[in-house]
Amino acid sequence: MKKIQLSQTGIDVSCLCLGTLRFGTLNTYEQSAQLLDIYLEAGGMFIDTGNSYNQWSANGKGGESEVVVGRWLRERGNRDDLFIASKVGFGYGEVPDGLAASTIISECDNSLKRLGIDHLDLYYAHKDDPRTPLEETLEAFHSLVKAGKVRFVGASNYDAWRLADADAIATAQGWHGFTCIEQRFTYLRPNPGADFGDQRLINQNLMSYGDARGKTMLPYTPLLRGAYVRADRPISAAYAGPDTEARIAALREVAQELNATANQVVLAWMMHRQPPLLPAFSGGRPEHMQENLGALDLTLSTEQMTKLNNAGHCVNEEPN
Numbered sequence: 346m347k348k349i350q351l352s353q354t355g356i357d358v359s360c361l362c363l364g365t366l367r368f369g370t371l372n373t374y375e376q377s378a379q380l381l382d383i384y385l386e387a388g389g390m391f392i393d394t395g396n397s398y399n400q401w402s403a404n405g406k407g408g409e410s411e412v413v414v415g416r417w418l419r420e421r422g423n424r425d426d427l428f429i430a431s432k433v434g435f436g437y438g439e440v441p442d443g444l445a446a447s448t449i450i451s452e453c454d455n456s457l458k459r460l461g462i463d464h465l466d467l468y469y470a471h472k473d474d475p476r477t478p479l480e481e482t483l484e485a486f487h488s489l490v491k492a493g494k495v496r497f498v499g500a501s502n503y504d505a506w507r508l509a510d511a512d513a514i515a516t517a518q519g520w521h522g523f524t525c526i527e528q529r530f531t532y533l534r535p536n537p538g539a540d541f542g543d544q545r546l547i548n549q550n551l552m553s554y555g556d557a558r559g560k561t562m563l564p565y566t567p568l569l570r571g572a573y574v575r576a577d578r579p580i581s582a583a584y585a586g587p588d589t590e591a592r593i594a595a596l597r598e599v600a601q602e603l604n605a606t607a608n609q610v611v612l613a614w615m616m617h618r619q620p621p622l623l624p625a626f627s628g629g630r631p632e633h634m635q636e637n638l639g640a641l642d643l644t645l646s647t648e649q650m651t652k653l654n655n656a657g658h659c660v661n662e663e664p665n
C-alpha cells in the first residue's frame with residue numbers, strides 16, 4: 346500500500362486509513378480481527394478508532410472499538426508497526442460532551458488503557474466545542490504531546506474559520522496545533538441546507554484552507570455505508586440533489602471503463618487528487634474489505650478525473 350506524508354509531520358502513513366467504528370459492536374472480536382488482518386496484509390498501518398465508538402449502535406456504550414483494537418495489538422504484537430489514532434469530544438456514559446481540558450486529559454488515559462499502549466500517534470478533537478475556549482482545548486492537547494502520551498493532534502468536525510483561529514492561537518503560544526483534518530466527504534455533493542448534526546463536511550473553503558496550510562484531509566464515510574453499490578441501501582436524501590443523477594452516471598461510466606466497482610472508483614478519485622485526500626474507510630465483511638482495498642490497484646486517467654470532477658456542475662465549483 347502506498348504511503349503519503351501526513352501533513353507536514355515528516356511521517357508517512359498508509360494512503361487508506363482503516364476506520365474501526367464497527368469493531369466490538371456491529372462486528373465481533375473475531376470478525377474485527379479478521380478485517381484488521383486483511384488490512385494489514387494489504388500493507389496498511391493507519392488505524393482510526395475513538396473513545397466513544399460505538400455508542401451509536403443498538404448495543405454500544407462506547408469504548409468497545411478501542412478494547413478490540415487493543416486485544417488485537419496484544420495478540421499480534423505489532424504495535425510498533427502501526428500508526429494509531431483515537432478521538433475525544435463526544436460524550437458517552439458518564440463522560441461529558443465537549444473538549445474541556447480535564448476531559449481531554451482523562452480520556453486520553455482511558456483510551457491508552459483500553460488500547461494497551463503508552464502513546465497515541467494521533468489524537469483528534471472529535472468535534473468542535475464552542476462552549477470551551479480554544480485556548481483551554483489546545484493547551485490540554487499540547488500538554489499531552491509534551492508528556493509523550495500523544496505524538497500529533499488532529500481536528501474533526503470543525504468549520505474552516507474555527508481551524509484558522511485554532512492555528513493562530515497555537516502559533517502564538519508555541520503549542521502543538523491541529524495537524525490534519527478528518528471530516529465527512531464523499532463523491533456526491535450534499536444538498537444545500539442538509540443537516541448532518543455535529544458532523545462537518547469537507548467543502549471548498551476547508552479544502553482551500555487545508556491546501557494552503559499543508560494539512561492532510563481525511564474524508565470519513567466516503568462510501569456512504571455501501572449506498573454506491575447496494576440496492577438495499579439507497580442514497581440518503583441529504584445527497585439526492587439536482588446533480589446526483591449526473592454524478593452517479595459518471596461514476597458508473599468510469600467504473601465500467603476500469604472494470605471496477607463504484608466504491609473503488611470513489612476511493613481512487615480521492616487518492617488521485619493533488620494533494621491527495623486520505624480516506625478513512627472500512628468494510629463490514631471480508632469481501633467488502635477486499636473490494637474496497639481494490640481501489641489501490643486503480644489508475645484514473647486525466648480524462649476520467651475530469652469526467653468525475655465536472656459531472657453535474659461547472660468546472661472548479663468543487664475541488665479537483
